[in-house]
Amino acid sequence: MISNRAQNLQPSETLKITGKAKELKRQGKSVVSLSAGEPDFKTPRHICDAAIKAINDGFHGYTMNTGTPELREAIVAKLKRDNGLDYDPSQIICSNGAKQSVGFGLLAIVNKGDEVIIPAPFWVSYPEMVRLAEGESVLVRTSFENDFKFTPQQLEDSITDKTKAIILCSPSNPTGACYSKEELEGLANVLRNHPEIYILSDEIYEYIVFDGDHVSILNVAPDLKDRVLLVNGFSKGFAMTGWRLGYLAASNEVVSAVSKIQSQETSAPSSISQKAAEAAYNGSLDEVKAMRDQFKKRRDFMVNSLNAIEGVSCFSPGGAFYVFPDISHYLNSEKPDGNKIASSTELCMYLLEEFGLALVPGDAFGEPNGLRMSYAASMNDLEDAMERFKKGLGSLG
Template sequence: MISNRAENLSESQTLKISGRAKQLAREGVSVISLSAGEPDFKTPAHICNAAIEAITDGFHGYTMNTGMPELREAVVNKLKRDNDLTYSADEIVLSNGAKQSIGFSLLATINLGDEVLIPAPYWVSYPEMVKMAQGTPVPIRTSFADQFKMTAEQLREHITPNTKALILCSPSNPTGTCYTLKELKEIANVLREYPDILIFSDEIYEYIVFNGEHVSILNAAPDLQDRTVVINGFSKGFAMTGWRLGYAAGPKAIISALAKIQSQETSAPSSISQKAGIAAYTGSMAPVSRMRDSFLERRNYMVKALNEIDGVDCFTPSGAFYLFPDIRAFLGKSTPSGSTIKTSTDLCLYLLEDHGVAAVPGDAFGEPGGLRISYASSMEQLKEAIQRLSNGFNALT
């Protein structure tokens, strides 16, 4: 009854953990969730007002499959203004979230047996999306010592005659790490040797960068634009997760293929969300800066507090709102009830069930020695979470 495609997919561990946390909360258990990749801020007022105006004005119908021309032009202007990248409107497709843009990009380009390189730790959906496109995900495991950045040498070592694409995410989910211009240039030098390899650059966290400005792979290597698809959206920087609005920018051939798939699967995103998107890209960026400043304060607090817990080692990431501490010191230890912590999943379930803190195991991201902590919560909650985490870790023997 069930297709092989569905049977072969894994459930999203981030949604699984956050779902269990919500269930416990409904049962009356005090739970602090550090698992969801969602800003805790409200969408800025001027964006909401644009949506309200669209509803009041009766802007209720379908838009073009690729999205409103006005919003695609706003994306073109934004890419030039913020990223120094030049595109035309017919090289942009708006979608129901950046997640859809990534998935449809892979469906548009990957065939049976094609290998897609994915630096690990990776966002949980990348390998599963590759599988849905009948490709083969090839993780490139990085190290805590290198802040989980893939080196040019590691990239070269994993390229085979079957390699079709590379997925790059900077700032990274789940680690928060950001590639520098120099590092991206070194990666680009390898990619130039293999002109048939496509690049999917996920830049959804670009507005949450703490050290300087966001750097795209195309800033390091503009000559790779003819085989690069830039994925972005509104959910993280503008706190618009539920609005479901993202986009892909890339070569016309790929964008046209993506649009064809979208026309059969979903059509364009919500007309109301698109009006909100125009306001986001043409209005004040002050709310984005304020949210970033709050994330910076939280990051600094959490890194310091985690490193004060015996056995936890946490580097300071440059972007996003995640930490990915090294928890290998706790693997093999026992809980007060006598259970053994064999994996990061065991550790997260213990912290959730016994101490009311939800984090996501590194196992889900291809890195068993860590776990992902989101600090997209209030300082009050984060301080309570640190106390609970400290109690939980210290109780292991």
């Protein structure tokens, strides 16, 4: 008999859509997919060379459960250099991807029945990770008019005597929204009045910020450091998705708890990936900046194209590689067969099956009036996708 824990979890909607698109491609159908959250660039050469050297040097064994001392020292140096944050290597634990850091972090702090506040739209895995930790997600819907950013008043109104943590993601998956210094200060002011609440700050997209520098909640509220679980990694900024390497920076108490969980579940991440990550943080960021500049051009194209379509609205996101347009105008519209589009999920399935365009419905992220488009694709694919999208919406009555 399968456990209740496994039965209660929902599969990732992004992986579901991506899998459906790949299946249609295998059947010989023309499909353009903007569903995956994966850079379409190659990992920079110097990072690959470091991994090859590690292999040739015989660096094949297990490492310390928390990661090699050299990598944790490189992470500490990076956090100081790029973020102005002071950590000790003992406050860093490396993992098999930032997703694992989030999941194990929640397992370390959440007890059965604890509440975790999650602003919506949210990354699809957050509520399921809370469920796995036997906590309760408190989903708070934000607004398109506010670029889908959580306000201090919404935070205050969501806090109860069961609140254990809040999850913040900036730049955001799925919206690309970035919190400003002033917006984070507002949230920090509320959290100062609730010293029992942890803050899980997911900053995996920090190198993909288009206007100004990335701002962490710790930059505006260093006094909250002992309560912040800072999650980051190498997948997005360095195009290292398949290398599976992330990390958590937190208090010694939290890192010790996460380390115990990790030691029993997975142990340390790949030794080869850790050597590659060292090179990423110790080397030049020129290619990272070049990728960011390309993403910015694509963002501008997507935003302009979407806002030129009747009934579609899209704000210009400050980071990541997603746009999250409002498509509420097309909900309850009729398909050519007379059936109505009742949800963003039905709209995305219609666009995939009839027009070969793979997108992720806003329903998956807790926002029924939107959908997520990833522009981690070539300009040719993006232009093709916008034509298919316009044609698909135009077919609705």
